[in-house]
Amino acid sequence: MSHIALVTLVVRDYDEALAFYTDALGFELVEDTERGDGSRWVVVRPRGTQGTGLLLARAKNTEQGASVGAQTGGRVGFFLHTEDFAADHARMLAAGVRFLEEPRHEAYGSVAVFEDLYGNRWDLLQPA
Numbered sequence: 001m002s003h004i005a006l007v008t009l010v011v012r013d014y015d016e017a018l019a020f021y022t023d024a025l026g027f028e029l030v031e032d033t034e035r036g037d038g039s040r041w042v043v044v045r046p047r048g049t050q051g052t053g054l055l056l057a058r059a060k061n062t063e064q065g066a067s068v069g070a071q072t073g074g075r076v077g078f079f080l081h082t083e084d085f086a087a088d089h090a091r092m093l094a095a096g097v098r099f100l101e102e103p104r105h106e107a108y109g110s111v112a113v114f115e116d117l118y119g120n121r122w123d124l125l126q127p128a
Contacts, residue, residue, distance in 0.1 A: 006043065006055045010067050011118065014040050017056045020117040024095040069118035076113055078122040085110040085126035
């Protein structure tokens with residue numbers, strides 16, 4: 001096995017999730033394919049990378065819907081690395097991304113926690 005290709009993120013709506021990840025975070029749309037049963041295969045990932053992507057999967061029932069925004073129990077569950085923390089932080093703020101703290105500069109790098117449109121917590125991180 002060489003790498004993790006996709007991580008599923010349960011969402012309320014394909015189009016609102018797609019807009020957030022492509023517009024606010026600047027991810028690229030890798031695939032958006034109708035599956036014939038009303039569901040879609042929607043994959044995004046950070047622009048210009050070939051790494052792990054997010055499979056945006058619409059909740060199919062009440063149980064899955066209850067997990068939207070709480071898939072990691074309130075902990076930071078996703079770590080978005082950047083090579084220019086200040087520029088990406090400023091761009092994301094301007095796009096309406098909600099940061100939960102001011103940027104911190106730790107021994108391991110510059111970091112700030114933000115929430116996606118559902119409340120999942122992410123680290124924006126520029127490693128030292």
